[in-house]
Amino acid sequence: MGQLSLGLDIGHRQIKGVQVEGKRGGVRLRSHAAVDTPSGALVRGRVENAERLVTVLKQLVEEHGWNKGTTTIGLTHPEMVVKRVEFPLMSPKELAAALEFELSDLVSFSFTDPADVAYSYEVMDKASETQDLLFAGCPRGLVMAYVHAARAAGLEVTAVDVKALSLPRTLEEDGEFAFVDLGHVQSNVYVELSGKFRLSRILPVGGMHFTEGVMEAYGINQEEAEKLKHEQSLDDLIANAERNPGTLRTAVQQMVAGVTQTLDYLRAMERVSTVDQLLNGIRVCGGGAAQRGLANLLRDELELPVAILNPFLTFDREKENPGRSALFAGAAGLACRGLERE
Ligand SMILES: Nc1ncnc2c1ncn2[C@@H]1O[C@H](COP(=O)(O)OP(=O)(O)OP(=O)(O)O)[C@@H](O)[C@H]1O
Numbered sequence: 001m002g003q004l005s006l007g008l009d010i011g012h013r014q015i016k017g018v019q020v021e022g023k024r025g026g027v028r029l030r031s032h033a034a035v036d037t038p039s040g041a042l043v044r045g046r047v048e049n050a051e052r053l054v055t056v057l058k059q060l061v062e063e064h065g066w067n068k069g070t071t072t073i074g075l076t077h078p079e080m081v082v083k084r085v086e087f088p089l090m091s092p093k094e095l096a097a098a099l100e101f102e103l104s105d106l107v108s109f110s111f112t113d114p115a116d117v118a119y120s121y122e123v124m125d126k127a128s129e130t131q132d133l134l135f136a137g138c139p140r141g142l143v144m145a146y147v148h149a150a151r152a153a154g155l156e157v158t159a160v161d162v163k164a165l166s167l168p169r170t171l172e173e174d175g176e177f178a179f180v181d182l183g184h185v186q187s188n189v190y191v192e193l194s195g196k197f198r199l200s201r202i203l204p205v206g207g208m209h210f211t212e213g214v215m216e217a218y219g220i221n222q223e224e225a226e227k228l229k230h231e232q233s234l235d236d237l238i239a240n241a242e243r244n245p246g247t248l249r250t251a252v253q254q255m256v257a258g259v260t261q262t263l264d265y266l267r268a269m270e271r272v273s274t275v276d277q278l279l280n281g282i283r284v285c286g287g288g289a290a291q292r293g294l295a296n297l298l299r300d301e302l303e304l305p306v307a308i309l310n311p312f313l314t315f316d317r318e319k320e321n322p323g324r325s326a327l328f329a330g331a332a333g334l335a336c337r338g339l340e341r342e
């Protein structure tokens with residue numbers, strides 16, 4: 001048997017796992033699964049009820065044999081910083097010291113002891129006097145809560161990553177694409193150009209806000225709204241509303257505007273006049289990628305091709321329908337990244 005690697009994406013709404021097997025000659029999909037995140041287990045991106053989380057993870061581990069092989073956990077959190085920073089050229093030892101010294105400027109949260117910050121960095125580019133680093137950091141407590149829960153469930157966690165960084169690994173086509181991970185409470189826009197990090201931005205809007213908008217627009221409960229949301233396009237949901245569709249309309253606008261503004265920032269940063277000079281298109285993933293009408297709204301607004309990402313195509317095997325497959329993009333990317341690390 002080849003090396004087994006599990007990518008674990010613990011979201012507010014669903015826990016997604018993809019396990020791959022690395023063999024000479026390629027990567028094979030071994031198993032994938034998604035289950036509902038127990039209510040109250042995660043609150044604003046933090047593990048709030050570890051016991052409930054561990055119970056569900058244990059069931060997954062038992063059912064799929066995920067205790068064999070290693071696990072990479074991916075996180076998306078507003079306090080998880082990922083950015084490009086410039087430093088003068090210096091020895092690796094000096095660089096490590098300089099980073100620790102500058103830590104409070106590099107992260108967006110306060111801390112008293114540098115040991116409370118989990119961070120990593122890699123050199124992206126070197127010039128004659130400077131070097132560009134890709135820096136990632138977040139509160140150690142935030143990360144360790146996930147690690148402890150996964151280990152308590154029997155998983156051998158070997159790494160925690162910024163989830164978006166592994167999304168490009170799930171793309172089987174050539175070209176430059178922006179990734180938009182449409183989640184439940186948040187969404188994440190991620191862009192690399194020529195294989196190098198450009199930006200990652202979290203938008204505080206997701207499928208939960210659409211559901212809330214549908215509840216209000218139709219005077220129905222959450223379960224009914226979730227069902228209706230799956231059946232109809234966003235345009236239709238707004239047009240056919242029996243009550244005030246204001247909340248729904250605002251959520252949709254926030255989502256579309258968030259993506260548009262992020263790409264406009266990219267355009268300005270790269271000093272080009274239109275974003276299609278940089279990107280061939282957008283690939284949407286996460287549970288929200290299956291939301292009817294959303295890809296069209298983004299396409300109209302951005303004037304770029306928008307398609308749903310099917311991460312399973314990279315394993316020469318198309319599983320289920322593309323909309324459902326997109327849910328697993330984060331976990332699939334993490335699984336591949338885990339293999340590369342071995
Ligand atoms: N067919 C569908 N149509 C519309 N929305 C859908 C569909 N399938 C899933 N969703 C929505 O996708 C969201 C869940 O997606 P996902 O599992 O990516 O979120 P999450 O990762 O748990 O959340 P977060 O990233 O915010 O922590 C839910 O809001 C759900 O209603």
Ligand SMILES: [Mg+2]
Nearest residue numbers: 011183184286
């Ligand atoms: Mg998610």
